[in-house]
Amino acid sequence: MKKRIEKICGESENIPNFEEIENSPNFVFTPDKNFETIALFDQEGNVVNLNSWLECAYYAKGGWTNNVSDFFDGEKFLFLFLLIVPVVYKFIITRVSKS
Amino acid sequence: MNSLKIRKNIYKLIILVFLVLILFGAFNISETEPYQLDSRESLESWVYFYHNLQCEYSFFEVLNSYNLNYDISIRNEPSGSIECAGKNFWIDYRREQKIEDGWEKYSPIKLVVRVATNTHVDLIVQSIIWLTFLSLIPKNRHSFTKLNKVSILLGVLLVYLHLIGERSYYSTIGRDYFPWPFYRDFDNSIIFDNYYLYSFILILIYLFYFIDKLLETRITNLINYFPFMFFIYGSFASLNINFFILVFSFIGILGLFNNKVSIKLSITYLLFFIVWFLNSENLDKNFDVDKIKGFANTSQTNISLLFWAIVFYLLLIGVKYIVDLSKDSLDLNLLSNNFLIASSLIVITGLIGAINLPINFLSFYILGHNKSGMNTMQSVDGNAWRGLYPSAESIGEFFAFAILFCLVTYLINQFKFKIYHFFLLLINFYGLYRANNAAAIISLMLLILVILIYKNVQSKKTRNLIYFLLIILLIVGYLFLIANNSFQLLSGSVMFEAVKASSISYDFQLNEYNESAIEQANYALLLSLPADNTNFSSSLKYLLNSYTFGNKIDNVPSAISLVSSVSYYVNRSEKWGIFIAKYNPNLSEFLFGYGPNQLTEYYLGHETKYQEGLVLPHSSLITYFIFFGTIGLLVVLFLIFVYVVKNKNDFYGNILLLFFIINFLKSDSALYVPNFLIFLILINLLRIKNIFVKEA
Structure with a gap:
């Protein structure tokens, strides 16, 4: 997952605790002034603008992408195909x- | 070849064509109707439509929807994903632009349809195509059984090195690029999900397995079919690698296993490599190799240097090994025949591609050329027409060499000339004429003249006298040309161009004709300026000093003046000037070079006005000077000289060699895979005694 998150959100020294976020229904992501807003979308075409690396990482983990x-x-x-x-x-x- | 085999080969080719047509969606019907463009007013909407619906349509659908008369071309875009391969990626659209200083004059609209290609898909599809072409080569008379399966593993490891070493290139075109088999997640657990690498490695295993299988039964026959490398170029569309480099490197590995290695060569090469490695700066650069793709390093990392150094070494061994193996199978009649067929196929495919856009693109992909073929019958700036080959100069050289080779084999009674060869020769001559490579044409004519004299004048003394008179005539002719221009202009032309190409940041005072010290060629003043302002390369500084203040002998031109005045007449003043402006080596780089196929440091290491676009030195001699330095180049030239002296009785062999030596002085051909390999093959063929000696 780390590779995918870094691909979408960029690299960060933060180590996200996704479990904590998921278990806190009122969790609020703090916007990061130094983070350039990233727009991600899901398979249905919904778009979301994300203002911190942690928020981006959370959404990227949930299947959103850019x-x-x-x-x-x-x-x-392809790998499986080539094996089969x-x-x-x-x-x-x-x-x-034989026949 | 019996009819069953021919039929089988035709079936193979038909299947191949279908495979490529399917990949590029020739039979594709998209869910959404393509946007039909019928008027100029809707052009922007048409472009916007395909930008929005990326990867939805085949390029056939995009082309069919375009009904205007503005020129349109197709190019590949290597950064496509697997599922997007073969589909529309982007359309480059440049509106009419007012031409500077023009009066209501506009440049035409430019439209380029970008078709997505993908590293993995190309590696599979293009490998299948070229392996199939290899399979068309008839089998050896005797089965070759010395193949070693470890060589497959080594081949895979070699390409893996390439993938790691040229990360700046592959990460630009591949979003999922990651060169290591696993990574650590946030919780420090090891994750194995790098399918980019796994599938890449798996494809390589299959590829080398099939190369191995095909070589097992065909290796000794390969030599008779090498002219086809000019037709089937073998550069992967999205990778910086060439299929034939892989094949010959693989043969090199086989050569290593069969002890076909010169210890002297290996030790010398290793010493050179140590110097290259110590000099190399590990920088994450991405150098656009453009038309020399597949045979030049895009990056400047230690690993990529290691890869290219190994590949070059393996090529030397591989070619020597294959020539040694093929001594008994070499068939000069078949080879000459293949030279003519290959060159004719290049001309014909180039002509068809020039009038049909889809064929132009498909031939680029199927044949693996470095650039799309020309989509017009017109020459570039009324000068040269390169057809489907990436360089007009290099293909012109091939056409001329094919003619010379056939003439030589005919004269030594090894080529049975038939009526259809006459037509093939005509096509070949047409290709040579359109390529407009004056050096190749003139050297061909001169060498034919030398052959005619050799054949018709029996007395050695008279013959040498005629050769001597011929040389005198050439010198007089040359002096006559010089007489039309001042010696000052000629002797300083390269220096002038080199200074012009340099990135000088100095506020010059202009004279009454609005000329600065640069235009006035006031080198004494330029040399006195602070180094930061002139930004001259080390080579330019040295040459300017020598040219301006060096010792001069009355009435004897200096070496710089002589080279400069020659460059003027072979139209190389500008190119060689740019080379001097760029070439900024330290002492060990000057002596040992940067390493084989390493142009990045030379090209990007020192800032000049020519940082964008690939401006090559237009001389293979200079290029190999960049690669191997003064010592390396002197060693190679000495070896060639020793060879010529040793084989002075092999007249025809030396004629063929001479052709390349003349042309390599003013062409970049040795940077193109087939041109380089043909030279290497010829050098090795000439080691075989009496190969070009007349048969009774």
């Missing part, structure tokens, strides 16, 4: 040569 390609992990899909293809190929070849 890039459409983050909704689909193409590399993961030779197995399937071998299986078919074996069946064909």
